[in-house]
Amino acid sequence: MVETTGRRHCLYVAWGFPPARGGGAYRMMTTANTLAAAGWKVTVVACDVDDLGRYTGVDESLADLIDPRVEVVRVPFDLGAAETDLHRYSSLRVRAPKLWTRWRDFAKRWQFPENVYAGWEKPLARAVERIHREHAVDLTVASGGPFVTFTAARRLFRKHRVPYVIDHRDMWTLQQFTGERNNPPGSRGERTEREILAEAAEVWFVNEPIRQWYEEVFPEITGRTRIVMNGFDREPVAAVQAPVRHDGPVRFGFLGTVTRAVPLDEFLAGWRLAGETDPVVAEATAQFYGYLGFYTTPNWAMSNALAKAGDTGVSYEGSVPKAAVGEVYNTLDALLLVFGGTRFITSGKVFEYMATGRPIVSVHGPENAVRDVLDGYPLWFPAASLSAEDIAAAITAAAEAVHSGHASDPDVWLKCRDHALMFERSAQLAPAVAGLEQLVNARV
Numbered sequence: 001m002v003e004t005t006g007r008r009h010c011l012y013v014a015w016g017f018p019p020a021r022g023g024g025a026y027r028m029m030t031t032a033n034t035l036a037a038a039g040w041k042v043t044v045v046a047c048d049v050d051d052l053g054r055y056t057g058v059d060e061s062l063a064d065l066i067d068p069r070v071e072v073v074r075v076p077f078d079l080g081a082a083e084t085d086l087h088r089y090s091s092l093r094v095r096a097p098k099l100w101t102r103w104r105d106f107a108k109r110w111q112f113p114e115n116v117y118a119g120w121e122k123p124l125a126r127a128v129e130r131i132h133r134e135h136a137v138d139l140t141v142a143s144g145g146p147f148v149t150f151t152a153a154r155r156l157f158r159k160h161r162v163p164y165v166i167d168h169r170d171m172w173t174l175q176q177f178t179g180e181r182n183n184p185p186g187s188r189g190e191r192t193e194r195e196i197l198a199e200a201a202e203v204w205f206v207n208e209p210i211r212q213w214y215e216e217v218f219p220e221i222t223g224r225t226r227i228v229m230n231g232f233d234r235e236p237v238a239a240v241q242a243p244v245r246h247d248g249p250v251r252f253g254f255l256g257t258v259t260r261a262v263p264l265d266e267f268l269a270g271w272r273l274a275g276e277t278d279p280v281v282a283e284a285t286a287q288f289y290g291y292l293g294f295y296t297t298p299n300w301a302m303s304n305a306l307a308k309a310g311d312t313g314v315s316y317e318g319s320v321p322k323a324a325v326g327e328v329y330n331t332l333d334a335l336l337l338v339f340g341g342t343r344f345i346t347s348g349k350v351f352e353y354m355a356t357g358r359p360i361v362s363v364h365g366p367e368n369a370v371r372d373v374l375d376g377y378p379l380w381f382p383a384a385s386l387s388a389e390d391i392a393a394a395i396t397a398a399a400e401a402v403h404s405g406h407a408s409d410p411d412v413w414l415k416c417r418d419h420a421l422m423f424e425r426s427a428q429l430a431p432a433v434a435g436l437e438q439l440v441n442a443r444v
Helices: 025-037 049-055 060-065 091-095 097-107 118-134 149-160 188-199 208-217 264-277 300-312 322-330 349-356 370-374 388-404 410-421 425-434 436-441
Strands: 009-013 041-047 071-075 139-144 164-168 202-205 225-227 251-258 285-292 314-318 334-338 360-363 380-382
Touching: 009 025, 009 118, 009 149, 025 041, 025 060, 025 139, 025 425, 041 049, 041 118, 060 322, 071 118, 091 097, 118 149, 139 149, 139 436, 149 164, 149 188, 164 188, 202 208, 208 225, 251 322, 251 349, 251 388, 264 300, 264 334, 264 360, 264 388, 285 300, 300 314, 334 349, 334 388, 349 360, 349 370, 349 410, 360 370, 360 388, 370 380, 380 388, 425 436
Parallel strands: 009 041, 009 139, 041 071, 139 164, 164 202, 202 225, 251 285, 251 334, 285 314, 334 360, 360 380
Antiparallel strands: none
8 A cells, every 4th residue: 555645755775874883874864864854754774783783883872863754664684705693604605605605606797796785685676666665755865885775776766767866975986095996997887887877866976076086987977966065963062062271181082983094004103203202292192982994893903003002192992882972072182083095085074073173183195185174174283294204293283282272262162163064964965955856846
């Protein structure tokens, strides 16, 4: 039986929807919440929570922030070769693992061209078809990655002419950390992405350099793209207080996920040099909060690197629930924005950092797009390069701003917060969501 409510029905396909932890979770949640606030009936299709917990980890505190008007449908996810629970192995995998591997590799020829996540396509298809039967979908928004989510949007368009929007919050063909291509020209992955983008009513990107690259490589999307930047979320920083000058050591902090693209060794070399050359930094601490790698088990090499730097005041404090992030910021005097990448990287964490009004030491390549966001922020201390000397200089300058009391000046703090307000996430999403009604009205 088809349900009718009089409201437009948006199907939002987001594999890592909260309580999944990760940088994209807040963008997904705020998108769904903003749609609901705009009057849409919103159905989210996401990965099963238990499967999320076993694969990437969850942050249960996020579940309380989902608008109660948003319906979430959870679809089981088979981890495939990434599965480590022997109880979940098929009998074929247990009895004949080599045969199971050959069969898996053979089946890949007909699956969606995305490692690990391809197996989600069929259960996802069954879920969206059921949802559409029960309450006709007017528009699909698919958030990637993983990019198998795009298949649900394409399916409803081809079978039922439901228009769709692709939110390219992560890149598929473009490797944004290096500027190289993940999918070579003519490959199955490149051809599949081209087909999906060609049929999309609109494609969202997080910054202008990425949009320019995609319009050059996939010119068929030109005129149907939109910049929907990341931003900070009010909930995590609502409890952040203005900094207060104190006589103790300067407390630096990093919050986020350390990946292989993060120049961790370079930062630690610069931190050590700063401590050897500046008495304020010599007494300072650098606390790392978050995940070491993308998975629940900390990356050994990263954990070891931080442990070896313990004699310089560096420590790893583990992950922090989003609901407790504000409390952590209140214990810190300055923030460390350390990440790798190219002109295509903006880093979602920078927006939250700015909203705290704290000094920000940025350690990344000079071509990084985050510089456009930080330009004009009163307490920005960028390292000119990834050399130990330049990183040490930036750290020392930030430490002096804290030690002198400049960083805790109320007027300076308010100017920092004013700069950050331009990048509040819901404000970034609102124009894009407002334009979705027009896409539905233009439906052929």
